Amino acid sequence: MDAAMLARIQFAFTISYHFIFVPISIGVGMMVVLSEHRYYKSGIPADKAASNFWIKLFTATFAIGVATGITMEFAFGANWANYSRFVGNIFGAPLAAEGLLAFFLESTFLGVLLFGRKKVSRRFYYVSACLVWAGALLSALWIIIANSWMQTPQGYKIEGGRAVLTSFWAAAFNPSTAPRYFHTVASALLMGCFVVAGVCAWYMLKKRHLHFARQAMLWAISVGLVMALAMPLLGHWGALVAAEHQPVKVAAFENVTDTEDGATLWLFGWLTKNDDGTYDTHGIGIPKGLSLILHLNPDARVTGLDSVPAADRPPEPIVFQSYHLMIGLGMLFVLVLLLTLVMHYLKRLENARWLLWSLIACIPLALLAINMGWVSAEVGRQPWIVQGLMRTTDGISPAVSTGEIWTTLGLFGLIYLVLFVAWLRIFVGIIRKGPEDVVEMLEADKVGAPAPAGAGR
Amino acid sequence: MTLANIWFFLVALLLTVYVILDGFDLGVGVLYPFVARTEGEKRVARASIGPIWDGNEVWLISGAGAIFAAFPMVYAMTFSGFYLAIMLVLFGLILRAVSLEFRHKDEGWKRVWDGAFFLGSLVPSMLVGCALGNVIRGVPMDLRGDYTGTFLQLLNPYSLLVGVTGLFLIVTHGAAWLAVKSEGELHVRALRCRKITFWVFAVLAVATSAATILTVSRASDNVFGRPLGWFFLAVLAVALLYTIWQMTKVGGELKSFLGSAVIIIGLAGIAAVGNFPEIVPARGTPPETSLTIARTASGHLTLLVMLIVALIGCPIVLAYTALVYRTFRGKTKAADAEY
Numbered sequence: 001m002d003a004a005m006l007a008r009i010q011f012a013f014t015i016s017y018h019f020i021f022v023p024i025s026i027g028v029g030m031m032v033v034l035s036e037h038r039y040y041k042s043g044i045p046a047d048k049a050a051s052n053f054w055i056k057l058f059t060a061t062f063a064i065g066v067a068t069g070i071t072m073e074f075a076f077g078a079n080w081a082n083y084s085r086f087v088g089n090i091f092g093a094p095l096a097a098e099g100l101l102a103f104f105l106e107s108t109f110l111g112v113l114l115f116g117r118k119k120v121s122r123r124f125y126y127v128s129a130c131l132v133w134a135g136a137l138l139s140a141l142w143i144i145i146a147n148s149w150m151q152t153p154q155g156y157k158i159e160g161g162r163a164v165l166t167s168f169w170a171a172a173f174n175p176s177t178a179p180r181y182f183h184t185v186a187s188a189l190l191m192g193c194f195v196v197a198g199v200c201a202w203y204m205l206k207k208r209h210l211h212f213a214r215q216a217m218l219w220a221i222s223v224g225l226v227m228a229l230a231m232p233l234l235g236h237w238g239a240l241v242a243a244e245h246q247p248v249k250v251a252a253f254e255n256v257t258d259t260e261d262g263a264t265l266w267l268f269g270w271l272t273k274n275d276d277g278t279y280d281t282h283g284i285g286i287p288k289g290l291s292l293i294l295h296l297n298p299d300a301r302v303t304g305l306d307s308v309p310a311a312d313r314p315p316e317p318i319v320f321q322s323y324h325l326m327i328g329l330g331m332l333f334v335l336v337l338l339l340t341l342v343m344h345y346l347k348r349l350e351n352a353r354w355l356l357w358s359l360i361a362c363i364p365l366a367l368l369a370i371n372m373g374w375v376s377a378e379v380g381r382q383p384w385i386v387q388g389l390m391r392t393t394d395g396i397s398p399a400v401s402t403g404e405i406w407t408t409l410g411l412f413g414l415i416y417l418v419l420f421v422a423w424l425r426i427f428v429g430i431i432r433k434g435p436e437d438v439v440e441m442l443e444a445d446k447v448g449a450p451a452p453a454g455a456g457r
Numbered sequence: 458m459t460l461a462n463i464w465f466f467l468v469a470l471l472l473t474v475y476v477i478l479d480g481f482d483l484g485v486g487v488l489y490p491f492v493a494r495t496e497g498e499k500r501v502a503r504a505s506i507g508p509i510w511d512g513n514e515v516w517l518i519s520g521a522g523a524i525f526a527a528f529p530m531v532y533a534m535t536f537s538g539f540y541l542a543i544m545l546v547l548f549g550l551i552l553r554a555v556s557l558e559f560r561h562k563d564e565g566w567k568r569v570w571d572g573a574f575f576l577g578s579l580v581p582s583m584l585v586g587c588a589l590g591n592v593i594r595g596v597p598m599d600l601r602g603d604y605t606g607t608f609l610q611l612l613n614p615y616s617l618l619v620g621v622t623g624l625f626l627i628v629t630h631g632a633a634w635l636a637v638k639s640e641g642e643l644h645v646r647a648l649r650c651r652k653i654t655f656w657v658f659a660v661l662a663v664a665t666s667a668a669t670i671l672t673v674s675r676a677s678d679n680v681f682g683r684p685l686g687w688f689f690l691a692v693l694a695v696a697l698l699y700t701i702w703q704m705t706k707v708g709g710e711l712k713s714f715l716g717s718a719v720i721i722i723g724l725a726g727i728a729a730v731g732n733f734p735e736i737v738p739a740r741g742t743p744p745e746t747s748l749t750i751a752r753t754a755s756g757h758l759t760l761l762v763m764l765i766v767a768l769i770g771c772p773i774v775l776a777y778t779a780l781v782y783r784t785f786r787g788k789t790k791a792a793d794a795e796y
Contacts, residue, residue: 077536088529
């Protein structure tokens with residue numbers, strides 16, 4: 001295998017792994033803020049126990065997200081040196097800004113969340129929770145800015161073989177930044193809602209912590225439903241931008257081989273390869289649907305893959321299937337959440353075991369949907385690393401041998417596997433244990449309060 | 458002073474703050490298996506850095522991001538050229554971060570997490586110094602700006618010496634922190650370690666200085682030939698004497714900790730002045746392959762925007778960092794550990 005393919009595999013593996021923990025952190029982070037707000041207002045021990053529970057799940061996940069995030073920053077210089085030299089002027093700035101304007105915020109106040117419960121006031125603690133979450137949302141913004149510039153580069157000129165910044169605002173808020181940011185954040189919040197709903201569903205199945213579970217479940221499904229309904233709209237916004245700036249990607253989403261008037265929107269299907277390298281689509285589709293949703297005109301022209309040479313097209317089957325899997329799962333989520341809400345109002349949710357199990361199953365499915373979204377966005381941009389400006393194969397590190405990439409790929413695989421097992425054990429362990437018993441918590445606080453008697457000197 | 462030159466010193470400053478702040482918590486990690494014997498002591502050792510180490514590490518992330526943005530060629534050369542070393546640092550930091558977070562939540566694997574905390578602290582503490590040694594000494598490169606040497610060439614005696622010197626400085630710094638934060642036997646052991654590692658560091662520092670003067674005369678000539686070089690030499694000398702003085706006094710823990718912080722500033726300043734105006738000099742390849750500030754700097758607008766971001770961001774970061782340090786000031790008790 002050549003170095004470019006190996007480096008791509010390594011990046012795909014490490015970023016997909018990192019992006020297990022990011023959406024869970026952002027999503028559960030919202031729950032931390034909501035529950036801590038409740039405790040800040042009420043001061044009731046039960047609310048404190050509930051908030052502590054979400055904070056435990058949040059911090060266990062956040063830690064591994066932070067750790068695996070460093071990999072991503074190092075990966076550009078290590079495996080993509082030519083790319084880094086080419087885009088450093090523009091791409092490096094948001095990464096540095098992420099550190100300074102977002103990462104410090106989350107990491108510093110995370111310390112307060114972890115160690116500050118007995119040291120700071122309720123208000124300080126609540127504000128810290130908000131700042132950690134705000135930091136996470138800002139962090140996502142800078143990263144989406146960087147990634148969106150790779151999709152729809154603006155605000156630059158090519159000078160001496162590298163991209164040089166000509167307008168900060170045009171580069172940062174390039175056409176795809178806003179739709180992709182909101183799409184990503186909404187997906188993370190939806191993810192978090194499924195984690196919360198799944199945990200509550202499990203308690204309902206086991207008939208444990210029911211009071212806690214009912215309250216959190218209602219929050220999760222309400223916010224979740226809003227997000228699940230917003231997702232297709234935000235995704236549509238992104239698709240409109242892509243149709244204008246990355247028409248080949250959109251053509252690959254729906255496998256539009258030839259530029260045509262009245263292109264089909266596929267619900268699902270499979271592709272078969274022709275002798276000339278193009279693919280035929282088989283499946284169920286809405287005739288003229290793609291033209292209709294992109295241009296509000298069933299006969300509008302949609303640019304096809306034939307608009308560029310074969311060497312400039314992405315691998316259609318991967319893009320087509322990941323894109324449709326994402327959309328199919330998104331529809332499924334709306335359905336599950338709607339059903340849950342209905343059953344909740346009919347007061348039959350806690351006995352609907354099949355629905356509770358479906359909510360639990362939605363946790364890995366939501367992760368899958370998010371990952372498929374990224375696959376369609378990133379593979380859909382191929383063969384470009386920066387759309388139209390640099391090819392992925394030209395972005396590699398000449399100084400790094402394939403043997404070295406194999407070595408680190410193996411180590412990443414090993415270490416990440418161990419960490420995943422550890423994280424899952426801890427995550428499930430926290431859920432099994434459940435929120436602290438309020439009576440025990442009060443006793444522990446009483447013992448903890450006059451500390452100087454025992455520990456100190 | 459051009460924008461690019463300002464950025465050279467700003468990057469040096471970011472990395473110096475990183476070594477001062479993450480240095481002490483890395484040092485605590487290296488000392489951990491040696492000084493913390495009981496479960497309670499281990500708890501205190503971890504909790505002494507628990508609330509702050511994560512923020513400290515962000516200085517590295519910001520520093521690396523700043524190099525990427527301000528000097529892309531330097532970022533590309535070092536990270537791809539020092540590939541295996543960088544990856545080892547990365548694996549160390551990952552294991553360490555996770556071990557600190559998981560240790561108290563996971564009784565069953567506590568030996569695994571203790572080991573990961575130690576190794577994950579040791580490897581970066583050592584390799585960051587090695588990388589700096591190579592950057593001072595210079596490396597072979599081609600005109601595109603790629604490293605042309607081998608991995609073994611990076612493990613040359615000079616760079617290893619700088620690496621070990623750095624390791625002992627970091628451990629001294631960590632021991633001073635632990636002495637500030639702990640009580641009882643742990644405190645006594647931390648003080649003893651601080652003394653031993655400081656003197657080992659002092660001997661190694663003399664050896665490093667001699668090796669630099671003898672084998673990297675470009676750097677030493679730059680330092681001795683510039684007023685700023687003499688300034689940092691003076692800072693270093695004063696900080697060394699002050700630290701020694703405070704180490705002999707009872708209750709001088711915090712001051713000796715500040716002393717080792719200033720030692721780091723002095724050494725970093727000397728290294729920066731020694732390399733200026735080159736960032737990574739060429740060694741064994743033509744001088745035009747050197748990565749100089751002028752050759753590698755990003756465009757004017759990038760540097761300007763970044764400077765504005767830094768001028769707004771840094772004071773805010775420092776303010777809330779100080780607030781959180783203040784919140785967790787004083788001796789760490791076993792009961793302070795996470796719930």
